[in-house]
Amino acid sequence: xxxxxxxxxxxxxxxxxxxxxxxxxxxxxxxxxxxxxxxxxxxxxxxxxxxxxxxxxxxxxxxxxxxxxxxxxxxxxxxxxxxxxxxxxxxxxxxxxxxxxxxxxxxxxxxxxxxxxxxxxxxxxxxxxxxxxxxxxxxxxxxxxxxxxxxxxxxxxxxxxxxxxxxxxxxxxxxxxxxxxxxxxxxxxxxxxxxxxxxxxxxxxxxxxxxxxxxxxxxxxxxxxxxxxxxxxxxxxxxxxxxxxxxxxxxxxxxxxxxxxxxxxxxxxxxxxxxxxxxxxxxxxxxxxxxxxxxxxxxxxxxxxxxxxxxxxxxxxxxxxxxxxxxxxxxxxxxxxxxxxxxxxxxxxxxxxxxxxxxxxxxxxxxxxxxxxxx
Numbered sequence: 260x261x262x263x264x265x266x267x268x269x270x271x272x273x274x275x276x277x278x279x280x281x282x283x284x285x286x287x288x289x290x291x292x293x294x295x296x297x298x299x300x301x302x303x304x305x306x307x308x309x310x311x312x313x314x315x316x317x318x319x320x321x322x323x324x325x326x327x328x329x330x331x332x333x334x335x336x337x338x339x340x341x342x343x344x345x346x347x348x349x350x351x352x353x354x355x356x357x358x359x360x361x362x363x364x365x366x367x368x369x370x371x372x373x374x375x376x377x378x379x380x381x382x383x384x385x386x387x388x389x390x391x392x393x394x395x396x397x398x399x400x401x402x403x404x405x406x407x408x409x410x411x412x413x414x415x416x417x418x419x420x421x422x423x424x425x426x427x428x429x430x431x432x433x434x435x436x437x438x439x440x441x442x443x444x445x446x447x448x449x450x451x452x453x454x455x456x457x458x459x460x461x462x463x464x465x466x467x468x469x470x471x472x473x474x475x476x477x478x479x480x481x482x483x484x485x486x487x488x489x490x491x492x493x494x495x496x497x498x499x500x501x502x503x504x505x506x507x508x509x510x511x512x513x514x515x516x517x518x519x520x521x522x523x524x525x526x527x528x529x530x531x532x533x534x535x536x537x538x539x540x541x542x543x544x545x546x547x548x549x550x551x552x553x554x555x556x557x558x559x560x561x562x563x564x565x566x567x568x569x570x571x572x573x574x575x576x577x578x579x580x581x582x583x584x585x586x587x588x589x590x591x592x593x594x595x596x597x598x599x600x601x602x603x604x605x606x607x608x609x610x611x612x613x614x615x616x617x618x619x620x621x622x623x624x625x626x627x628x629x630x631x632x633x634x
Contacts, residue, residue, distance in 0.1 A: 269595065271283050271289075271595075272284040274286075275304075276291070276303030276304055277302075277303055277304050278302040278303060278304075278305075278615070278617070279291055279292075279302060279303075279614060279615050279617070279618055279619070279622045280303070281303065281601070287599060288599060289595075289599045289600065289601055290599065290600045290601070290622060290625055290626060290629075291303070291601045291614060291615070292600055292601055292602050292612050292613075292614045292626050293601045293602050293603045293611070293612070293613050293614065294499075294613050294614055294615055295503070296472070296498065296603065296613065297440070297472045297477060297498045297499060297578070297613035298498045298499060298501075298502070298503055299499070299502060299503060299614075299615050300475060300476070300477070300498075300499030300500075300502050300539055300543070300548070300615060300616050301502050301538075301539055301542040301543065301546075301548065301615060301616065301617055302502075302615045302617045303503075303615075305502070305538070305542055305617075307538055307541060307542055307545075308502055308535065308538040308539065308542065310538075311534045311535070311537060311538035311541075312504070312531065312534055312535055312538065314534070315330075315530055315531055315533075315534035316531060318530070319530050320529070320530060320531045321526075321529045321530065321531060322529070322530065323525065324523075324524065324525075324527070324528060328528065328529075328530060328533070330530050330533040330534065330537070331349075331351060331528045331533055333533070333537065334349075334351075334533045334536050334537050334540070335349040337537060337540045337541070338508070338510075338536075338540060341481060341540050341543065341544060342481040342482065342510075343481065344494075344510060346513050347494075347510045347511060347512060347513065348510075348511040348512075348513065348515065348517070349508055349509070349510060349511070350508065350509040350511060350522055350527075351506065351507070351508055351524070351527045351528030351532070351533070352507045352508070352509065352524045352527035352528075353505045353506065353507055353524065353526050353527050353532075354384075354497055354505060354507050355383075355384055355471035355472075355495065355496075355497035355498060355507055356383070356384025356385050356386040356389045356390075357384075357386065357507055357524070357527075358471065358495035358496065358497055358507040358508060358509050359383045359384050359386075359388075359389040359392070359434070359467075359469060359471070359495050360384065360386050360387065360388050360389050361509050361522050362432075362434070362467045362469075362493045362495050362509050363375060363388050363389070363392070363431075363432060363434065363467070364388070364522070365465075365493060365509070365511065365515060365521075365522070366431045366432035366464075366465035366467060366492075366493065367431045367432075368521065369431075369465055369515055370431045370432070370463065370464065370465060372428075372429055372430060372431035372464075373407045373429070373431060374407050374408075374409060374426060374429045374430045374431060375392060375407060375408050375409070375430070375431055375432050375433070375434060376409050376411060376419070376422060376430060376432070376433040376434070377392040377393075377394065377408055377409070377410055377411075377433075377434050377435075378394070378410065378411055378412070378413040378435055378436075378439075379394050379410055379411070379412050379413055379442075380394055380413060380439055380441075380442030380443065380445065381393055381394045381410075381413075381434075381435075381436060381439065381442065381469075382394070382395070382436070382439070382440060382441035382442060383434060383436075383469055383471075384471075385398060387402075387403055388403075388405075390403050391403045391404065391405050391407075391408050392408050392434055394410055394442075409422060409426070409430075413435075413439065413442075413445055413447070413451075414445075414447060414448050414451045416450065416451055416454050419451075419454060419455065419458065420454070420458070423458045423461070423462055423464075427458070427461070427462035427464070428462060430462060430464045431464060431465060432459075432464055432465040432466070432467050433455050433458075433459060433464060433465075433466055433467065434467040434469055435447060435452070435455065435467070435468065435469060436469045436470075436471075436472070436473055437452070437468060437469075437470065437473045437474070437478070437482065437483030437484040437486070437487075438472075438473035438478065438483050438574065438575060438578050440471075440472035440473065440578070440605075440611070440613075441605060442605065443573075443580055443582075443605040443606075443609045444573045444574045444578060444579060444580025444605065444609065444611060445573060445580075446483075446573060446574065446575060447483075447484075447487070448487075449486060449487035449488065450487075451487075452484055452487035452489050453487055453488070453489055455489075456489040456490070456491075459492070465492045465493060466489075466491045466492045466493070467491065467492065467493045467494075467495065468482060468484040468491035468493065468494045468495070469495050470482045470483065470484065470494050470495060470496050471495055471496065471497045471498055471507075472498055472578070472613070473575075473578055474494065474495075474496050474499075475496055475498065475499040475500055475539075476499070476543055476548055476549040476552055476576075476616055477499060477552060477576055477577055477578045477613070477616065478552070478553075478575040478576040478578055479549055479550070479552050479553030479556065479575060479576035480549065480576075481549065482494055483575060483578075486575065490512075491512075492511075492512045492515075493509060493510065493511055493512065493515075494509075494510035495507070495508070495509055495510075496508045496510065499539065499616075500536050500539060501532060501535040501536050501539060502535060502538070502539050503535075504531070504532055504535035504536075505526075505532065506527075506532040506533070506535055506536050507527070508536075509522075542617075543616070546617060548616035548617055549576075549616070551616060551617065551618070552576040552577040552616040552618075553575075553576050555577060555618050555619075555620065555623050556574065556575065556576040556577045556578070556579060558620065558623060559577075559579060559612065559623050559626075559627070560572050560574065560579060562627050563579070563581055563627075563630075566630070566631060566634055567634060568583055568584050568586075568587050568634050569581055569582070569583060569584075569634075570582045570583065570584055574612075576616075577612065577613065577614055577615075577616055577618060578612075578613060579611070579612040579613075580605065580609045580610070580611055580612075581609065581610040581611075581612070582608060582609050583608050583609070583610065584608075585608060587608070587634070588608055590610070590630075590633055590634075591604050591610050593633050594610075594629060594630065594633065597633070598629035598632070598633065599629075600625075600626055600629050600630075612626075
């Protein structure tokens with residue numbers, strides 16, 4: 260059987276990994292400054308992570324949500340403490356798209372409305388409603404198309420105000436990435452997020468903070484929305500939550516009242532997934548990784564802004580976009596094949612950095628040296 264060919268692949272086969280480094284099957288070493296789309300949050304094969312997973316697997320790997328699974332409550336308690344949102348409710352699922360799908364469904368249940376405000380260059384996932392709220396017509400199939408999504412310019416306060424004034428009582432939710440990832444590392448201004456909170460309160464709409472890529476400590480705060488001093492009604496998390504194990508969460512404000520059957524999942528919140536998420540949370544707390552993300556990110560961005568050929572540097576913490584002049588279009592490929600450094604990209608000419616939150620100063624300098632030499 261052939262694999263369904265939907266991924267453009269680099270001609271590299273990764274064999275093993277440790278910390279911020281990966282090795283291919285030829286034993287060549289690479290610095291991982293991308294973490295597999297912001298997934299590797301505490302470093303590859305962290306000893307505590309491996310121990311947590313092995314211990315849990317030897318006990319029980321899976322049972323369904325039809326019985327009590329105390330490890331779910333253990334995770335909820337730890338995440339409440341880590342994020343400072345202990346009064347919220349947690350629904351566990353498997354992926355970012357699934358988290359956003361459930362968040363949008365919850366908002367519609369809660370308000371009895373259908374319309375959703377999303378933003379240009381947004382990426383919220385590839386499932387039915389999540390992809391409808393994603394600003395990329397190429398990946399929206401005809402069956403996913405709906406007139407219920409309203410796309411507005413990102414950070415445009417006048418456009419948001421006008422939309423609510425004309426349709427506010429039809430709007431179920433506003434969904435926004437605190438920092439757009441696939442869209443090119445664009446940071447929502449604090450005043451824009453504050454305006455979303457104010458208008459959602461005024462019109463009884465739901466503020467959904469998509470924190471799939473920009474959350475989980477990557478910005479230097481647990482949620483990048485926290486920089487604006489606002490509380491969203493629903494937060495969605497995934498990617499770094501399990502350090503590579505599929506696990507996601509929907510964080511739900513206390514005024515949302517659940518009923519049996521409202522949401523559901525087969526694999527979400529299984530014991531092995533919870534063990535992975537607990538290991539990540541424990542390492543983040545023990546190693547002060549949010550603070551490290553902030554410190555190393557500020558250092559990287561300051562160094563990058565001083566380099567020729569760099570037209571803009573955007574981001575917070577260890578979520579960084581480097582916009583390059585057109586003549587540097589091949590630089591990302593050269594970083595990988597000439598210098599052994601993995602990075603991400605956003606069209607047309609942005610290099611994305613999403614490394615482990617445990618990135619060291621020496622590893623940051625290794626990247627900067629490689630980057631400078633190619634420029």
